[in-house]
Amino acid sequence: MRNNMKNILTLLATVSLVGVASASLKPGDSLTPYEIQNTESGAKYCQVCAYSPKSAKIIAFGKLGDAEFWADLKKLQKLHSGYDAKGLGVFAQILDSTDTKAINAKAKEHGITFPVVVAVEKDWNDAYKVDGVSRTIYYAQKNRVAWTGVGLSETELSALTDKVKEDAKG
Secondary structure: OOOHHHHHHHHHHHHHHHHHHHHHHOOOOOOOOEEEOOOOOEEEEEHHHHHHOOOOEEEEEEOOHHHHHHHHHHHHHEEEEEHOOEEEEEEEEEOOOOOOHHHHHHHHOOOOOOOEEEEOOOOHHHHOOOOOOEEEEEEEEEEEEEEEEEEEOOOHHHHHHHHHHHHOOO
Protein backbone atom coordinates (compact mmCIF):
# COMPACT_ATOMS: atom_id res chain seq x y z
CA MET A 1 0.00 0.00 0.00
CA ARG A 2 2.79 2.39 0.95
CA ASN A 3 4.64 1.75 -2.36
CA ASN A 4 1.45 2.29 -4.35
CA MET A 5 0.85 5.62 -2.59
CA LYS A 6 4.46 6.64 -3.19
CA ASN A 7 4.15 5.70 -6.89
CA ILE A 8 0.92 7.66 -7.23
CA LEU A 9 2.47 10.74 -5.59
CA THR A 10 5.52 10.47 -7.83
CA LEU A 11 3.28 10.20 -10.90
CA LEU A 12 1.19 13.21 -9.83
CA ALA A 13 4.33 15.28 -9.17
CA THR A 14 5.73 14.35 -12.60
CA VAL A 15 2.48 15.20 -14.38
CA SER A 16 2.33 18.47 -12.48
CA LEU A 17 5.89 19.43 -13.47
CA VAL A 18 5.24 18.53 -17.11
CA GLY A 19 2.14 20.73 -17.02
CA VAL A 20 4.09 23.66 -15.59
CA ALA A 21 6.95 23.20 -18.05
CA SER A 22 4.63 23.05 -21.04
CA ALA A 23 2.58 26.03 -19.88
CA SER A 24 5.21 28.69 -20.58
CA LEU A 25 6.14 29.98 -24.02
CA LYS A 26 8.68 27.91 -25.89
CA PRO A 27 10.52 28.21 -29.21
CA GLY A 28 8.12 28.35 -32.12
CA ASP A 29 5.24 29.84 -30.13
CA SER A 30 3.77 33.16 -31.28
CA LEU A 31 3.79 36.24 -29.09
CA THR A 32 0.35 37.55 -28.25
CA PRO A 33 -0.01 41.35 -28.26
CA TYR A 34 -1.04 43.14 -25.08
CA GLU A 35 -0.88 46.71 -23.87
CA ILE A 36 2.03 47.92 -21.75
CA GLN A 37 2.89 51.25 -20.17
CA ASN A 38 6.36 52.76 -20.33
CA THR A 39 7.17 53.73 -16.74
CA GLU A 40 9.39 56.64 -17.78
CA SER A 41 7.23 58.32 -20.44
CA GLY A 42 3.81 57.08 -19.34
CA ALA A 43 3.04 56.08 -22.94
CA LYS A 44 0.76 53.07 -23.41
CA TYR A 45 1.21 50.87 -26.44
CA CYS A 46 1.01 47.32 -27.78
CA GLN A 47 4.35 45.67 -27.11
CA VAL A 48 4.28 43.46 -30.21
CA CYS A 49 3.23 46.35 -32.46
CA ALA A 50 5.82 48.77 -31.07
CA TYR A 51 8.68 46.37 -31.67
CA SER A 52 7.47 44.67 -34.87
CA PRO A 53 9.77 46.71 -37.19
CA LYS A 54 12.79 45.39 -35.26
CA SER A 55 14.47 42.31 -36.70
CA ALA A 56 15.00 41.01 -33.17
CA LYS A 57 13.19 41.54 -29.87
CA ILE A 58 14.08 40.66 -26.30
CA ILE A 59 11.54 40.73 -23.49
CA ALA A 60 12.75 40.32 -19.91
CA PHE A 61 10.28 39.76 -17.09
CA GLY A 62 11.26 40.32 -13.48
CA LYS A 63 10.55 41.63 -10.04
CA LEU A 64 11.49 45.08 -8.82
CA GLY A 65 13.54 43.91 -5.84
CA ASP A 66 15.29 41.00 -7.58
CA ALA A 67 19.02 41.79 -7.80
CA GLU A 68 19.65 38.93 -10.25
CA PHE A 69 16.99 40.28 -12.60
CA TRP A 70 18.68 43.69 -12.64
CA ALA A 71 22.08 42.02 -13.20
CA ASP A 72 20.52 40.26 -16.22
CA LEU A 73 19.18 43.60 -17.48
CA LYS A 74 22.70 45.07 -17.30
CA LYS A 75 23.87 42.24 -19.58
CA LEU A 76 20.99 42.97 -21.94
CA GLN A 77 21.89 46.67 -21.84
CA LYS A 78 25.37 45.85 -23.16
CA LEU A 79 23.85 43.69 -25.89
CA HIS A 80 21.33 46.40 -26.77
CA SER A 81 24.03 49.08 -26.86
CA GLY A 82 26.06 46.97 -29.28
CA TYR A 83 23.35 46.96 -31.96
CA ASP A 84 21.70 49.59 -34.06
CA ALA A 85 18.56 50.74 -32.25
CA LYS A 86 16.52 49.91 -35.37
CA GLY A 87 17.60 46.28 -35.38
CA LEU A 88 17.16 45.20 -31.78
CA GLY A 89 14.24 46.02 -29.52
CA VAL A 90 14.70 45.34 -25.82
CA PHE A 91 12.34 46.02 -22.96
CA ALA A 92 11.81 44.77 -19.44
CA GLN A 93 8.48 44.23 -17.72
CA ILE A 94 8.18 44.55 -13.96
CA LEU A 95 5.91 41.84 -12.58
CA ASP A 96 5.25 42.91 -9.01
CA SER A 97 4.99 46.71 -8.94
CA THR A 98 3.38 49.65 -10.71
CA ASP A 99 5.32 52.23 -8.68
CA THR A 100 6.81 54.15 -11.63
CA LYS A 101 9.08 56.29 -9.44
CA ALA A 102 10.63 53.23 -7.79
CA ILE A 103 10.94 51.40 -11.13
CA ASN A 104 12.57 54.38 -12.84
CA ALA A 105 14.96 54.91 -9.93
CA LYS A 106 16.02 51.26 -10.10
CA ALA A 107 16.50 51.42 -13.88
CA LYS A 108 18.59 54.58 -13.56
CA GLU A 109 20.63 53.05 -10.71
CA HIS A 110 21.53 50.14 -13.00
CA GLY A 111 22.10 52.18 -16.18
CA ILE A 112 19.15 50.71 -18.07
CA THR A 113 18.19 52.90 -21.02
CA PHE A 114 15.74 50.63 -22.83
CA PRO A 115 12.08 50.83 -21.80
CA VAL A 116 10.99 49.37 -18.48
CA VAL A 117 7.26 48.77 -18.53
CA VAL A 118 4.30 47.42 -16.61
CA ALA A 119 1.37 45.53 -18.11
CA VAL A 120 -1.81 47.54 -18.59
CA GLU A 121 -3.93 44.50 -19.40
CA LYS A 122 -4.68 42.17 -16.51
CA ASP A 123 -4.89 38.96 -18.56
CA TRP A 124 -1.54 39.20 -20.39
CA ASN A 125 -0.13 36.30 -18.35
CA ASP A 126 -2.81 33.93 -19.74
CA ALA A 127 -0.83 33.83 -22.99
CA TYR A 128 2.73 34.29 -21.70
CA LYS A 129 2.57 32.00 -18.64
CA VAL A 130 5.36 33.84 -16.83
CA ASP A 131 3.48 33.23 -13.57
CA GLY A 132 5.62 35.62 -11.54
CA VAL A 133 8.92 33.91 -12.35
CA SER A 134 11.64 36.52 -12.36
CA ARG A 135 14.52 36.53 -14.81
CA THR A 136 12.55 34.76 -17.53
CA ILE A 137 13.74 36.06 -20.87
CA TYR A 138 12.12 35.47 -24.24
CA TYR A 139 13.78 36.26 -27.52
CA ALA A 140 11.41 36.69 -30.42
CA GLN A 141 11.97 37.24 -34.12
CA LYS A 142 8.99 37.83 -36.43
CA ASN A 143 6.82 37.54 -33.29
CA ARG A 144 7.82 33.91 -32.77
CA VAL A 145 9.79 32.77 -29.78
CA ALA A 146 13.23 31.59 -30.88
CA TRP A 147 14.92 31.35 -27.47
CA THR A 148 13.82 31.39 -23.88
CA GLY A 149 15.54 31.04 -20.54
CA VAL A 150 15.39 31.73 -16.84
CA GLY A 151 18.36 33.78 -15.75
CA LEU A 152 21.12 34.88 -18.07
CA SER A 153 24.33 32.98 -17.38
CA GLU A 154 27.36 33.69 -19.57
CA THR A 155 26.54 30.58 -21.64
CA GLU A 156 22.93 31.69 -22.12
CA LEU A 157 24.04 35.24 -22.94
CA SER A 158 26.39 33.85 -25.58
CA ALA A 159 23.58 31.77 -27.12
CA LEU A 160 21.26 34.78 -27.11
CA THR A 161 23.94 37.02 -28.62
CA ASP A 162 24.52 34.46 -31.40
CA LYS A 163 20.76 34.47 -32.16
CA VAL A 164 20.72 38.26 -32.32
CA LYS A 165 23.79 38.32 -34.62
CA GLU A 166 22.19 35.73 -36.89
CA ASP A 167 18.97 37.73 -37.19
CA ALA A 168 20.77 41.05 -37.57
CA LYS A 169 22.35 39.71 -40.78
CA GLY A 170 18.97 38.76 -42.26
